Amino acid sequence: MELIHFIQGSTTLTVASAALLGLIVGSFLNVVILRLPVMMENEWRRQCAELVTGDRDDGPPEAAVLEQTAAEPFNLVVPRSRCPHCGHTIRAIDNIPIISYLLLRGRCAACRHPISARYPIIEAVTGLCSMVVAWHFGFTWEALAALFLTWALIALSIIDFDHQLLPDNITLPFLWIGLVLGLLALFTDIRSAVIGAIVGYLSLWSVYQLFKLLTGKEGMGYGDFKLLAMLGAWMGWQYLLVVVLLSSVVGAAVGITLATVMGRSRSIPIPFGPYLAAAGWLALLWGDELITAYWRWFGAAAHA
Helix, strand or coil, X not given: CHHHHHHHCXXXXXXXXXXXXXXXXHHHHHHHHHHHHHHHHHHHHHHXXXXXHCCCCCCCHHHHHHHHHHHCCCCCXXXXXXXXXXXXXXXXXXXXXXXXXXXXXXXXXXXXXXXXXXXXXXXXXXXXHHHXXXXXXXXXXXXXXXXXXXXXXXXXXXXXXXXXXXXXXXXXXXXXXXXXXXXXCCCCCHHHHHHHHHHHHHHHHHXXXXXXXXXXXXCCCHHHHHHHHHHHHHHCHHHXXXXXXXXXXXXXXXXXXXXXXXXXXXXXXXXXXXXXXXXXXXXXXXXXXXXXXXXXXXXXXXXX
């Protein structure tokens, strides 16, 4: 108890502890980001194989290969992380967040092949965001919940950027967690949380249906609906407008930049999840300030 009271009374220790924890979690998020889409694809392949073969004993040879592959353990724990170039198993000493990357000078300890800089970057971003959460909320239950949401949003953002995919394995559990926190009135009350989840889903679903009706194309995926529903459950319906506006502005700016400066084709889809996640995280921490600033700007523009 004395240790807990000491940490509660020391903002510096709270922030430093959150930063250290964030670095460790960031290393694990690298595993989640890399393996979860593969795990989902393996599960889809297994289901397709079952659908093709049914109860027949003379199924196609591809099914036997898929069954053999599915029998090999592959999840977030096993097998141990390895160098994608030479297959060398990464030792614990070589997996210390950021420090190991610097000591190895960004290369595999065995084959000296370059290691992608995204791994320490994700670790650093997770540590920094965790530090900001701890600084904002202090040593509280809100901080603990916000840390878990922050880590989930980081994982969702990178997975969506890589695969245009927002896994239900993350969005749906955190949607329910948001509703449970509503019962505890941690960030918002249960009524606002339920309405937030409903409005969050239906608002983007309606935009999707309208866009598809007018253009015959799909403008976004169902994962975006679930992500906004998740954010609505955590923060309440009152913050959804800020989240949508902020994510749309940033997404449009990035899309225009990629098209004009980098020459990216407009036909290539741009994932919307990272912008929703970033806007949701900002709204969780500074939602009231963002709403006040928006209405102040709106009022000034109306009287101009």
